[in-house]
Amino acid sequence: MLIALGVTGGIGAYKAVEVARGLQKRGHDVVAVMTQNATRFVGPLTFEAITRRPVITDQFAPGANADIEHIALASTIDLLLIAPATANIIGKLANGIADDFLSTLYTATRAPLLLAPSMNTQMFAHEAVRQNLDTLAARGARFVEPGEGYLACGWIGKGRLAEPDEIVAAAGAILRPAGPLRGQRISIPCATSATGRAAAWATRSRPKPRRAAPRSRWSPDRRPWLRRPCAM
Numbered sequence: 286m287l288i289a290l291g292v293t294g295g296i297g298a299y300k301a302v303e304v305a306r307g308l309q310k311r312g313h314d315v316v317a318v319m320t321q322n323a324t325r326f327v328g329p330l331t332f333e334a335i336t337r338r339p340v341i342t343d344q345f346a347p348g349a350n351a352d353i354e355h356i357a358l359a360s361t362i363d364l365l366l367i368a369p370a371t372a373n374i375i376g377k378l379a380n381g382i383a384d385d386f387l388s389t390l391y392t393a394t395r396a397p398l399l400l401a402p403s404m405n406t407q408m409f410a411h412e413a414v415r416q417n418l419d420t421l422a423a424r425g426a427r428f429v430e431p432g433e434g435y436l437a438c439g440w441i442g443k444g445r446l447a448e449p450d451e452i453v454a455a456a457g458a459i460l461r462p463a464g465p466l467r468g469q470r471i472s473i474p475c476a477t478s479a480t481g482r483a484a485a486w487a488t489r490s491r492p493k494p495r496r497a498a499p500r501s502r503w504s505p506d507r508r509p510w511l512r513r514p515c516a517m
């Protein structure tokens with residue numbers, strides 16, 4: 286699965302490196318998207334080395350937009366995970382503000398959103414932040430609750446970024462939801478035995494031959510961001 290890991294400018298940004306590692310250890314592909322303020326806390330190089338992919342830090346980077354990068358990425362990711370999520374990004378996402386790569390990606394993608402908020406206790410308790418979180422929850426966003434305890438700012442209370450393992454587990458739960466077939470052994474007839482061949486033949490659907498459509502400049506294979514429905 287491809288996960289866009291949004292990293293914003295909070296004191297917990299260093300923990301996002303462990304989140305990227307944890308996701309990779311579970312076999313996911315990770316592309317890091319850092320806000321400009323996040324790069325003041327952790328260097329993009331760290332994420333580049335860990336994810337083995339270029340890190341997106343600038344919506345208008347020369348050469349990045351031959352394929353309108355945020356739209357191309359929006360249609361290929363399976364999850365948008367933001368850890369840490371600042372009060373600022375939470376406010377922008379709740380209100381549809383798209384003024385950098387990460388907030389624009391959110392409006393362009395239909396992938397599930399998982400947020401790990403992290404901020405000072407007073408900020409987390411502020412009515413504006415609570416309302417923004419409620420708005421996002423009503424829209425289907427999922428959250429990894431911040432932890433309680435001693436915060437970097439010297440306060441004691443709720444607001445510390447959840448532990449990386451917890452965030453990785455929450456991402457895994459979204460990507461592999463528990464369903465009625467979870468853990469069941471399913472046998473699928475294959476064509477290597479006589480019985481399997483007969484079963485496979487019986488269940489095979491035979492589509493009618495179709496003439497290939499002429500390739501136009503609007504065909505999805507020429508514009509990869511059109512392969513999945515998107516809002517723009």
Ligand SMILES: Cc1cc2nc3c(=O)[nH]c(=O)nc-3n(C[C@H](O)[C@H](O)[C@H](O)COP(=O)(O)O)c2cc1C
Pocket residue numbers: 292293294295296297320321322323370371372373374403404405408
């Ligand atoms: C040292 C320091 C630590 C900060 N930690 C946080 C934080 O943990 N959570 C938060 O919401 N904002 C925090 N801020 C404020 C954000 O950096 C600021 O709101 C910024 O505009 C966020 O930008 P971004 O959301 O685009 O990354 C911190 C600022 C500084 C200077």
